[in-house]
Structure formats: C-alpha cells, structure tokens
Amino acid sequence: MQLRGTGVGAGIAIGPVLRMADPLPEPSELTSDRSPQDEWVRGREALAATAADLAARGATAGGTAKDVLEAQALMAADPSLGTEVENRVMAGATAERAVFEAFAGYRDLLTGMGGYLAERAADLDDVSQRVRAHLAGVPAPGVPSPGHPFVLVARDLSPADTATLDLAQVSAVVTVDGGPTSHTAILAREKSLVAVVGVASAWSLADGDRVIVDAGRDTVVAAPTPDELTDAEHRIAERAATAAAPIEPGRLSDGTPVPLLANLGSADGAAEAVRLGAEGVGLFRTEFLFLDADRAPTVDEQRSEYVRLLEAFPGRKVVVRVLDAGADKPLSFVNDDAEPNPALGLRGIRALRAAEPVLRDQLTALAQAEAETSAELQVMAPMVATVEETRYFADLAHELGIRVAGVMVETPAAALIADRVLAIAEFASIGTNDLTQYTMAADRLLGTVAGLQDPWHPAVLRLIGEVGAAGAKAGKSVGVCGEAAADPLLAVVLVGLGVTSLSMSPSAIADVRASLLGYDRADAERLARAALAAEGAAEARQAVRIAVEAPSA
Template sequence: MTSVGVVAVSHSPALAEAAIALALEMTATGAPAVIAAAGTADGEIGTDAARIAEAIAEADSGDGVAVIMDLGSAVMSAELALEFVDPNLAERTRLVAAPFVEGLLAAVVRAAGGASLAEVAEEATGALRPKTDHLQSPTPDQDAAGAASAADEPPAPSDASSATATVRNVAGLHARPAAVIAGAVASFDAEVTLLRDDHAQRPPVSAASPIGIATLAAGPGTVVLIRATGPQAAEAVEHVRALIDEGFGEEPAEGQAPTGAAAPAPARVDPTPTGPIGVSSGRVVGPAVVLRRTVREPSASDRVPEDARDGAVSLLREASIRVAERYRERAASVTGQRRTVLEATADMATDPTLVGGVEALIRDGGLTPTRAAWQVSAELAEQYRAAGGLIAERATDLLDVRNRLIAELRGEEPPGVPDRREPFILVADDLAPADTVALDPAVCLALITEQGGPTSHTAIIARELGLPAVVGYPEATSIADGDLLLVDGDTGEVVVRPDPAAQATATGVITLPPFEGPGQTRDGHRVLLGANVGAPRDVARAVERGAEGVGLFRTEFCFLDRDTEPSIDEQVGAYREVFDGFAGQRVVVRTLDAGSDKPLPFLTNDDEPNPALGVRGLRTARRHPDVLERQVQAIARAAEGATADVWVMAPMVATAAEARDFVTLARGAGLATVGVMIETPAAGLTAVEVMREVDFVSLGTNDLAQYTMAADRQSGDLADLANPWQPALLRLIGMIGEASRDTSGTPVGVCGEAAADPDLACVLVGLGVTSLSMAARAITRVGARLGDVELVACRRAAEAAVSAADPAEAKAAARAALG
C-alpha cells in the first residue's frame, strides 16, 4: 500500500496545527505523515521556503508528497522550496491548488486509505465541491430539474449507496444526534450526505457537519435520505441508517413505529412549555443584574477589495480557531454537563457549515468577515428556531459563537457575565454555556431567562450548580438592573420588588449566614459537616460557608483534559493548596475516579461497552497500577508538609480484598488513615468484612443509588428511581450503619447529594452515618436542621423511612417523625 506524505504550508502556525489536528481526527486508521511548515524562522506570521523544503523531505516515504498551501506567498514559497530539495523528490512532490482546511482534510483522509499521489491531489482539489453544491441556491430551472423523474438523472457512481431512515427519537436530529452522526461518518472512507425526503429539491447536507445536520430540522417521523460514495459507502450508509432508526438511545416519540414498521407522518416537535417554568429548586431574594450580551451589528455596506479577500478569509479562519480554543479552555476548568455543552459549542465555532458559509460571502460578495459572520449566523439560528424542540434551544449557543467570533475579529472583549463581588440574580434573554460556566454560586444567587426550557443549558447548569432558576419568563430583560427580586425555582414564581413579608419567605442558603458549628444534634451527638471540593478554587467558598473540613476532595481536576498523566510534582502542588486551606481539619482525598463519565485517554478505553459497570475508579489500577501508585505517593508527599488531617480513600470498591490491597498500598506510601468508598451494593452487603480492612468508609449515594436501582444517574427518564429517598437505598445504608456498630464504630461518611437534604441528613444520622459532606452552600441549612432535633428523633425518622413503600411516603414519614 502506498504512503503519500502531506505538508501543510500556512502563514499561521496555529492555523496549520489546528487544521492538521482536525484532519487527523477524521482518519480512522493509518494516518499518513503530515508535517506543518508554517510561520517564519523567528516565529512570526509568514512563510519560509527553507522550512517548507525541510518539511517535504521529512514527509516523504518514497511515494510522494502532496503540499497544501493557504494563500498568497505560501504558493510562491512552496514553489521556491522545490528548488531546494533533491530533484528526484521534487518530481514526486505535488503543489495542490486546493482550499487549505478542506483540501488538507481530504488529502490526509485519502492518503490514510493508501491512495496514490495523483489520487490524493485530485481528492484535495475537489474538496470544496460538496460545500459549493450545498451553498449554491437553486434556480427555477434547477427546481424543475429537481422535480423531474429519476430517469433524467445521471447514473449513480458504481461505489454509491443509499438508504432511508425515519427519525424516531422525540427531539429529532438535535445537537447531540447530529454530533453522533458526524463523529461516526469520520471513521468511514466515504462521502456521506443527508437529505429530507420531503425536501428533495434542496441540496443535501454533509453528514460530517453537525450544524448542517441540525439545519435539516428533522423532527420525529421525518424520513431522511442517506447517500454515500466511496469504498465504504454501503457500510457508512448502513451505520448512519441504524443510528437514526434506533433513535440514538433517546426516548421515542409518541406513536413512532418500531424499525421495519410503517413510519407515521412527519410531526413537528413542540418547543417548550409556555410561561415561567421553575427548573432548579430554591427560593432566594437578591438584586438583579441584567445581561444584555450582544455585539454591535457590523455595517452592511462595507466591502473587502477583491485582492484582499484571501487575507480576510485567513483572518476569519484564525479567529474561529481561537474562539474554539477559548471555549475548550473554559471546558477544561469544569466537569459534568458544563464541560459537555462547552465542548459542543467549541465544535460549532469551527463547523464547516458556519465557517464555510462565512467564507463564501467574503469571497463572492466581498462582505467583511464580521458582517458575513453576522448574516450566516442569523440565517442558521432562524433555521434552528424554525425546527423547534431541542434544536431551537441551540440557537442561543450559535449566536454566542457569532458574538465571540465578531469580538475576536475586532480585537474586543467578548460579551459575558459581569464580574461582581456582591450577591446578585442573573437575568438574561437566554444563557449560553460560555456565560454560565464561570458563574460563582457564592455570589450568583439564581438565574432568570426569557427563553429556554427544562432541557436547556440554563436548566442543566443551574441544577448542577445548585442555583434556583426560572426559564421562559416573559420580558425578563425589561427588569431594571438593581431591582430586588424574589425567585422560586420550584414554582416558577418571580416577584419584582417584593415587600418585606414576601422577602421573609426566602429560604435559599446564600441568604443565610455561614455555619458556625459544631455540627451536632440538639442533644450533643456529634456529626461532622464537611464540604465537597472539586479543585483548589473551591476552598475559599467552603471556608467562607463554615465547613468543618473536606469530606470529599475530588482529584480528577488534575487529570482531566490531558493527553498524559500529570507528574507527581504537579499533583503535590495542587493537593497542598487544598490541605493548606484546612489547617487542623480533616481532608478526605478520593483517588482518581476515572472512567464512566470521566474518560482519560491515557488510562481508560474509548470502546468500553458499559462504562458505568466497567473499568472505572479503583479498577483502572488493574491495567495501570503505576498511575494509582504515583498518585498515592503525591498525596503522601503533599500531606507531609501540611497541618491538615489527611485521610485517603479509593472509589468503586466491590470486595474486601480490593479494600485490603488499597490499604496496603496507601499505608506503604506513609498515609495513616485509609478508607474506601461504598458505591456498590456488593460492598454494602459485605460492609462488615470491608470495614475490618479499613479505617473508615464513605458512601457515594449518587452511584450507590444508581447501582442499587439499576438506573443510570444521567437519565432524566429514570430520575424517580435514582431518588435518594428510595427505601431500598435507605435499607442498604442502614445495613452499613449496623456494620459500623459491629466493627466498634468504624466512621461512616456520606458525600453524595443526599447529604445536602436537611431532612434526609437527619435520617442518615439515624441510620448510623457519622459525618456528612455536601456542596458548601448547603451546610448552614443542614447544620440548622440537625441542631433542632435529638438523636432519638433521627432514629425514629430513619425507621419510618426504611419502612415506607416509596420515596414520597419515606419523605413524608421522616418529616412527621422529625417534627
């Protein structure tokens, strides 16, 4: 098989590296040698013939080299470079007149498949054809031709394949399914397009473009025509057909027939319920800060001279890459849903449908990059809104990309949430991920938006941050900055300028003073109340709210968004920041909980068939024991110079033998107090045996509920099963409490969300839990509730809850017992 090399010649090193990274992501196997020849020798913007000659020689394996250039002097420098290389190498080097990003991607993908130099060059040269076909508006003659019979169409290529699929999931081809399809087709050697069966006269969209797929507005019942050409056309078509027909694992729309049955008529997805909707619990009072996040509309009359348009396109591409990089930087600083939605928005910034449409307006119409970005984004956003449902909610994200791209092109600061030190309630038309990712729950009390629904990013992130939130509030942005607001995230109520009586009904924890401790029941039974800490930045908030230490220090922040394991020294520095913040107090460190929803390229497998039940937590040490060994060494080193009382525990333990092995490892590194997390029913059922091996245990109630109820904790459809008030879960916790008494009082902590519920916290204490760890903002309420009841009442509440038939009955019975 041939192995053609590829050289990317660009004025910008950042552009070249990003374009190469994009191209390599599209190759399933056998990536060719791809070398960047970008910038000048002194690191400035420009091109250098000598650097290009060196890159050609490096990329050559004997089968030839395809050189893809961006613009202007890049072409001349590449031509000059051929004079510097060996004449035989020059003969097997092709300078390809292809668009830089698209041509590079096409060349790399084709070369990875073993194509010849001529075939690679031809593929790169034709890389713009799918885009121009898509963007060209059909003439009336073309409309008529599109309606003509299939007999008038040219015969399909011999390597072509096609099929139809009916959209079955209730939300249609919204952002996530679009991203799934785009990621899937990248692994096939085929060009795949999608077209709605009822829009046959329109040009198809590339299945590699999430934005393009979303603009199909394909709701449940829509029939999609899948076409592909290329060596793996049939396989690609069948894979995409199966994805659509199976509904991407999402809830099927009402009335949708199973695969193989007759498809119902196309249905429009209902957007979101009308009127204010409470999407995240809590009732708070605070002053409004109104976010009017937009940029100045660019002039529609300004034009770019024809000889400057290539340069304008380069500026656009570089700006889009920088915007995407900034989204990803923000994503790297967070976890969970916030990280997911930011990464998806980063992909929007460089999506071929968006960037390609802007480029076309610059080249063909001479529009400025800012005006072209404004117009294309507006058109795409309108298509999103017309589609309804979840797709409509992504229009906000797209317009945020537009605003940040325009600000980047102008050299201005992007719009966003104001920097405030005093507590406030954030009010906006809608909130994009980039707005909400930096919100500090210590000062942001609640969220109110005009748009959005229960599945919007505002709702998702509000729940993750524990902020009360109301969406769909009419004319929210007509509220004046500084107006006092009462917000109820349960009922959807918003009161502007509430009177003192209404203000007194607020119960949000931020309006309460910090917890002053100690944590204990009214009769003096001690219960340590700690904070969950996910990174050093959380320390100040936990200390401010009165935490009595850290009951769960998540160490994943050191490892996430990295291709390689952090060094021991890096880990020591990060851990010590947290230890120093809690001098003289307990800090419980959880070792790396990788896997499941926290995959790591150097530790976990991408093809894990069932991540939640697979190699995660302590189990990663089965394959990579050295990673755990180095982390334990780093924790021990960081503890040496600290006055904090450092405890360490391992996640996802199922057997006493696993607990014993971890204790041996940790004590061997010099750590004195070693425990494990009980997150599996197996560990709960054998709690006595596990406790005989360790100094303490901590219950991760989120995962313990997930595994006890066999209900994915990420599934909204199964939220009732994952309820921490489930009697089955409480009975299992009760068994663990009994095991503690049977082993002379082994400490039992809870560090899941259950600890933040004041009534449930009392039940947990009644079941034998000795410490509770939660989000810092919840400590005051939990501490106050415990201080109002005696231990005997906690035990009565626990007995009532475990005897109940369902969560609602358990909660009501416990409250009655607590009084």
C-alpha cells in the same frame, strides 16, 4: 397555585417571572451564495471566537463552573469538529448549516453512549448555538438582562449560562427539565442560588407573574396570597439571621457531633470553604491534575498540590479520593479502549489497577504531602464493588505510606457487603450520586430519567442504612459526600441511618448546620424510619415532612 419540582437547598425567593428565550431555529439547507473558502473563514473565526468567549467566562466564574466551561471551550476548538464543519462548507453548505450538522452528528453519536459522553452531548448543543449566534451577529440565546431582579424560568440552563448568572438580578431559577444532580442543580448549589428544577408545568408561567420559589418545600407558588407572601418573607429573614450566626461545629440538638465537611475540586477553594464553616474536607477530587493531559503528573507535581490543600486544614480531616478515571472522565494513559457502556466498564479502582503505576505514584505523592503537614489525611478508592478490591487498595496504600485507607460506596454491591468491606477498610464514604444511578438503573446525566435520579428513594436509603449499620458495628466512620448531603432535611435522615459525617458544597453548610440543630438523634432515627417506609422518593419526602410536624412518640 403550587407547582412542584425538586428544590436545590433550602432557599426562598420572591419575584416576577422572566422566561428564557427559545433556542435558535434550525438553519436553512440552502447552499451558500459565498465561495466555500469564504464560508470556511466565517466558520473558523466563529469557532475560535466562541472558544475564546467560553474560556474567558470560565476564568471569570471559577470553581466547578470553570472546569465545565473550559470543557466547552475545548469542544469549540476541537480539530475534528472543525474538520467536519470545513468538509460541509466545501460541499456548498453555509457555515451556519455546517456547524449545525457537524455538532448534531457528534451529539447523536455521544448521546447513545450514555454517562459522561451523554453529558458532553448536551453541552454540544449549547456550543453549537453560540457558534451560530456569532455567525448571525446576534446575542447567543441565554439569560435575559432586564435591569431588575427576576425569577428566571427556563426549559434548562446550559453550564455557560448557569456559571455566569448575575446574582444581583437573578433571584431564583426554575427549570422544566433537570434533576437534583443536573449541572443546573450542582452549580446553583455552589453559587447559593435559590432553584427548583424539574418543574414540569413551569412553562405555564408567563413573564411578569409574581411567584414564590421555595426550594426547601420543592414548590413554586404562582399568584401567592398575602398570607403566603408574609410567610415567605418571614422565612427569608430567618435564613438571613441563621447565615449571620456564629459558625459552630455541626451537631444535633442533643450534642451528637456531625462534622460538616467540604467537597473540593482543587486547593483553590480551600480558603472559602473554611470561611463558610467547613470543618475539613470530605471529598477532594484529584481529577483536575490529570484531565486534559496526555500523561500522568509526576510524584513531585502532585505532591506540591496536595501540600497546598493539606496546609489549609491544619489538624483537620482531609479525605482525598484517588483518581476516578473512566466513564465520565476518560483518560488515554489509563484506559483508551472504546466501551459500549463506560459507566459499567473499566472505571474507578478497576481502571487504576489496570494502570497501577499511576496509582502508586499518586499514593506516594499523598504520603509525602501528609508527612510535610499536620492535616489528618485519609485516602479512599472510588467505585469499589468487592472485598478483594478493598483489600488490594488498602494493602497498597499502607505499603506506600498512607496511614488511613478507605473506600467509596457507590455500588449496591459494596453497600450490601459493607460489613465485610469495613472489616478491611478504615472508613467508608457514600457517593450518593452514583449509588442512586446504579440502584435505580438511571443514568445520572440523562434528562429523560432525571426523575429516577433521586437519593430520597427508599431503595437508596435502605442501602445507605446498611452501610451505616455496618460502620456502627465495626466502630468505623461512614460519611456521605454526594449531593444528598447538601439537602438540609435529607441530611437529618442520613444521620438517622447511621451516617457520621456529611460533605457538601461549602455554600450548603450553613443550611445543613441549622437543620441538624432542630433534631436530636431520636428524631433523626424516627424520620429515617418514615422515609424507609415510603413507596418512592416523592412519598419519602412527604412522609418525612409529615413526621416533622408530628410530635415525637
């Protein structure tokens, strides 16, 4: 029996199922037998212990997971949430009930705001569970540890659980909820973990059931036949051989170069990216320098970090995105206005124009860093929607010493006028996560519409094709730096649409490199046409798989 979902990467794993326990139940509304002061001491200590535990997990996990877990630790230590808990305890509630109500109140408030705040709302549930587990003296609901390898089946995984999975035990992850850009998918890809998310019928699997988790085919095979097991074992061996092969530059089988670059969130991951075969950096997110601060970093503070990054890639292309503030990354010194729909508000280049000194300092620091190193620095603006915004950024970047200035294409507007945008910008990089969100009018962080957040949708692919065609006509490079680039089969389709480079989590590079080598340019264009002709995302995937098996015309 085959269960379908969305695969993360192209991995395959075989093992017995172990289901993740359900969360703690809602605590009783009965008043406490303890004094309010004693209850508040319990609550305060549980909040502090949870914050410390999450921070420690983050320090151990590193990478993207570190940022996520540190954000959760800040939630547990948030003074306003602590005050809410204290007020409820002083009114007679138990600490467990006070924590439940305080976190639930914030969760409901943030859920209605969408975007980044909705994501934080989901994390609030996990923090609440951990605080209440500490109060009850029981382990926090989380990943089981049976002492042998298993396939974890869960409704979804919290960032804390995903970030600290024991890969010696967890062979693969299958979730009922989530989409290709969910936290589970992103962190699984970063950890090279086999995963299939959004498997609606996964809860029908029972503990002990043997399954094949096939991310490359978007399936979970329950009760596999001997032939299915033999095929899976053969493909696992093939993948191991591919991973052990010498690292070469990304290319199609006919020699067409397709540079494979790394998405990085700090310079700390540079050495590992190089080890895994990254030919440069296609997206360096600079937000880590600005988040959790009450002021923008100085030019010197930024320059030293940029130098550290650029020195890791001598002579190679490094694409840096200037601060992408607003929406999922609100910063008080850029824009502290409350917005009813921040994903459509003052974010990206719009926010930077409103706080131009911040942008000027960042561009100055980047220009100084490039002058001290031999890397080929390129700088791009986020969330560009108009020709005028493109001209503003390019002119300012050049004025401040940046040699190569480009834009991110994350809005349908920018994709549809890509020819005019690329008449000014020196390159374009497509952020498929946001482009999909805005094309499909589906919040990328909202689980209820995760099925629409799929870059395989022909509407999204058509927009990517518009940018690819504009780049080819203008003789300018067009990259993809969203999660779509890490999908080995979709990567071939993207090249067929005119994309000239792909940037992804470093752990995905080997699979994408191997996939590209299986096709020439004519094949890639044929697969792209098959995807564009489909009605929806699932149909596009299936059409491309059929086209792969069909002989070339």
